Amino acid sequence: MQAVELRTIGKISRRIVPFLMVCYFVAYLDRVNVGFAALTMNGDLGLSQTAFGFGAGIFFVAYFIFEVPSNLLLEKFGARKWIARIMLSWGILSGAMACIPLIARFTGFGNEHSFYLVRVLLGAAEAGFFPGIIFYLTLWFPAVYRARIVGYFMAAIPLSTVIGAPISGALLYLHGGLGLAGWQWLFVIEAVPAIILAGVVFFYLTDQPSDAAWLTPDERAWLTGRLQIERRHREKVQSFTVAQSLVNPRVIGLSLVYFGAVATNYGLSFFLPQIVKSFGLNIFLTTIVSAAPYVVGVIGMVWWGQRSDRVAERRFHVAFPLFVAAAGIAVSTAFDDPLLKMISLCVAGFGIFACLPVFWTLPTAFLSGAAAAAGIAVINSIGNLAGFAGPFAMGWIKDQTGSYAGGLLLLAGLGILAMGIVLVLGHDHALEHAPAAE
Template identity: 40%
Template sequence: MESVMTRQQLADQAMDKAQKKLVPFILLMYVLAFLDRANIGFAKQAFQVDTGISDAAFALGAGIFFLGYAVFEVPSNIIMHHVGARMWLARIMITWGLVAAAFAWVTNETMFLALRVLLGICEAGFFPGIIYYLTFWFTSSRRSSVMGLFYFGAPLSFIFGSPLSGILMDMDGVLGFHGWQWMFVVEGLLATLVGIWALSYLVDKPSNATWIPNEERQALIAELEDENANKPQGHASPLKVLGNPMVLFLCAIYFMIQISVYGVTFYLPTQVAAMMGKKVGFAVGVVSAIPWVCALIANATIPRYSDRSGKRGILAAGLMFFAGLGVIASATGSPVIGVAALSLATAGYFSCQPVFWTMPSRFLSGVAAASAIALINSVGNLGGFIAPNLRVWAEQTFHNPSAGLYALGSAAFVAALLFIISIALGIGSNTPPTIARRASENQGAQSTL
């Protein structure tokens, strides 16, 4: 006699199918997004020589991307909420791919800075859009694990993208193009092609997923509706949510994380090249991929442990603390110790973030979640603007090439401290977020919106 499956079991089967169908594709999207965002680090040396762009202008351009990105994040996610993920995510990929390819024709600092701002505007909303999109398909009990798989994108973009970028850089002179021109064109157009593919592949919501049996689909929809109905800010207006103290606190945490992450990411290839005493190319690309292999392993295990144990804040705090130690230790001149330290840092940074992104969805859903996730990512990514400039400032101010790394490591320690505080606030633990709820209610009482 067949046993009758519970609604939870049916929903789990639906989520299994969604994970197999959607996660590999959005992972591919994120690989290309991160590659187009960070490949400027591979181009740095040759790009500056051929275009005459100064170190200060390069640092400004590396960070200025996040200004346009930050301004358009919230509007982008609200638009996606209304027009659907399939159409909007495809639009983002197509336009950013074309702009990324256009870097091949940069000849001066003005063009470089203008295209970096435009790239940020075009890509704005992609990452928070994906985070929000995953809340349509997965309940909170699965979200950290699935986000951990999504975060494979950054390590994979370097494991496979670093050697690819190195190969393209080694094509210097082929058909009269510089190696960095080949890199920008090939990697940019790949993103555009995947964006076109997304129009026919992605599905907006479970209710449109014909590849999930109806009984499982309805069970998943019911589970998600029940979960969202119990969130204190589930139906709040976007403007009210943007002033919520807990949302602003999460913005501060993510800001410190991103200062640490991008201060290392932008300069990782050149830092490895300096350790090895070689120019950026295939060999440096292969060695630069090692820290990302470690990040991949961490992302495959730590978020899953977070879901099983319910530990959020304390786990994330530990990861950021060790990441900070890794950044500081990477200042050593030893290639072996330096790469090992960078491996510790990247593993900590990238396995911490899937755990972090479970926190907003503890008390937000719907357009409120769309707005808050976009704001958190937007403010947080301003750290990507601060990071390279902070690193250059510290090195020039203290006349020490390691001072920038010490500053970035300190930012990671601050993030660890904020995660500890999040436990006391109720959003960084597996206890009911009562303080977050009270803060939401107080904010609503004070708001006239």
């Protein structure tokens, strides 16, 4: 049995995880490349820091509204069709960011409100992708493997900045072609992979193990049997309907934890290029230096997820990185020296990203089926409201005070609050250790 387990997990890991990493890499790059575009876009469109922060964050309001319905539709229609639909629509709308001046002229909305409009539509288009993938992974990987697998998948977040930052920086220098500014070319070129991948997803993904012709019969039998045993084990403790999962106190508590974690991520990522540019660097060097915390984040995310699976512990492995994230962000405000500030933010980068893959083992330990699809979507949608609140607060505080320090301290406080909630909620490890056979 050990041999078929190792063979099966290895095969599905090689087939599914790298491909989903590429998809999420493109998704995340299209979501946050507005931070790099802002280096020249804000001046061209006449956006204040408050307006930029509001527009960057309003993406998540639409994301919040459509998240749960989208994930329930994915559970109903299957990942292959629904994820392909998501990627096609967000690719088109991400490219439409280049058309903001044109949209402003035709609608009369002006540049600022046209910026808000496209960001709202992009949020609606992308809603359901991330929680859908987290739910999809629960259909393929037993609980004991999930922290490391989610870690590999979510490594696409920091990698999208490590690799995408210099690419975005180089694209900003593409001025004049077809009358487009560099920031417009950035949006157009970085939207193309999402549109292409939509077609690949439709033909490449398999909805569930029982449909996997690329697994041998004994591999399919082992995997479906193991996942069924784990599901029955959870449901013996308590089985949730979709409606119950939406209002479950533990789901709400985890949503608040994720809110704090997301706030530290997006609040920093949308403004980090502008913080680094204030060091006096040119645009390309700004994008290179901005990638440093994300290099640390990639390492932390993969290593910490593996460590959590190895020692079979979750609560500390979520709480400790949240503390590190908060401490690194807070300490960075004490330094004017660029080197010391970036060292502090690199420390924060470890915490920001290391907590994420382990966090997603918490809801999947007690939710299953449609309830898992709904619960994961609720947690992700509420948590991602911080993607609106964090950038908007950062921009408003910067405009009011002339400094990013107040906004960074707010992000650190939210990280500490999330850490406290994790410690209070605890975690039932027994739910992740169903018997291998019945």
